[in-house]
Amino acid sequence: MIRVDTSLCLGCQSCFNVCPGQNIIRNETDGRITVHWKRCKEECDLCVKMCPAGAITLVPWDEIEPEWEISFDLVACKICGSRYATEPMLKKIESSLPAEIQKDSTGLEWIRICPVCRRNIEAESLAKLILPGRRKNDWRCSWHFLAGKRGLYPGRMRLLYNLIIFAGMRI
Amino acid sequence: MPVYIDINRCIGCRTCEAACQMEHGGRGHINVQYVEDLVAVPIFCHHCDEAFCATVCFKGALHKEGETTAFDAEKCTGCGLCIYACPFGVVWADRTAHKCDLCRERKGGPACISVCPAKALSVDFDLEVSRARSRAARAAAAPRGVR
Structure with missing residues (x-):
């Protein structure tokens, strides 16, 4: 039977991906x-081996043992505000990377920004x-937009002139 | 041997995206980003010297192999730590991580390079440098005020 240490769980997808029996739902x-x-009741220990935080342990079958459930609020991206990762995962990444590299030259904490x-x-x-x-x-982006690609050639001038007169008539 | 990109040449056709998806069974590793509708930049794995995805990976599925950051799909658990550790956001995951492997199984080098119609991608660093130099020289020699 699985026992989960709720303080250690990262909320990643490892155990859910690895479980052969659909016993973990995310x-x-x-x-x-x-x-x-x-x-x-399975005798496998794949989720225990594959847990990055070591949060899962196997205990003998016990009727009293509850079904474990954890829920995480996802962290919002600092720029676009979309929710993309759990807080413990980002904490784990921050602790395993060197501190001087976590802020880029503009002072932006790139770990707190979503991949997009x-x-x-x-x-x-x-x-x-x-x-x-x-x-x-x-x-x-230039005055060529008004003047046309080939500049202010006579036909273009007449067109602009007519446009101005037309606008004047409307007023 | 990472792939180098010459953004002056890129026309933003997204052929590299399509080729990468065809090569990897629908799961591509290239994203073409557009800046102000004027510049197109394909973003893909840089194969960093100090790869954060490899540092974070606890199973050793992502690891440095010479110059490249190699990926071992059998070791991967799909935890998703590498997605958020990549500073460029080019790693993604469904069940396993997906990341540029420089088309190791393909004959004739990476697919994106062989299909690029503008020849903006290459593995040859010296070629890119010489191109940039000659471009700068041409710009300096061109008469002013002529478009």
Whole structure:
């Protein structure tokens, strides 16, 4: 039978993934994760071996032993606010990585940011070098947008002139 | 031997995404991000020297193997610690973790490189550097005020 140390459990997906008998159920509903361990008579110890925190122990079969259930509130991303990971998992990562690397050059704690926002930040920092040049060359960002791609040629001038007169008539 | 990306050349067609998904049975490892609709940047595993995913992995499924960060699917429990330890957010998991393996089983190198129509991806670092240099030289030599 499984016994779970609720203070050690990370709320990760290990035991749920590894269990061959569907005895561990994990529900994820709007920013909250619930892990439910059923009473299990199997003789396997896969979940015990695979637990990253060592929270699961096997005890002899006992009728009094309750079914274990833990629920976690997911941590919200600092940028987009979507809920993405449990607090103990992030704590575990923070404790296993060196402290000086957990804040990037802008003082951002990247561990508290969801993977989607991390990708966005990485893309923006890589694009920073060539973005001004692209903006300059983009005709939508320049006066060419008004003047047309080929400049203020006569036909374009007449069009603009007609537009102004049309706007004046409307007023 | 990680894959290098020349974002000046990238046209944002997402062919690399599709090729990666075809190579890995629908589970791709490349994301093409768009910045202000002007620049496209494919984001994928950097194979970091000091790989945090490998540091965090308690089973040793993710480990350093020479220059690459290798992944052993048989050891993986799918706990998901590596997802949140990756500073670039390129590792993801369903049952097992999924991450760039540089197409080890494929003949002729990574699929993303061979399909890229703009030749923005390559494994050759010196080639990327020489391209960037020649591009800078051309920009400096071009007459001013001409678009």
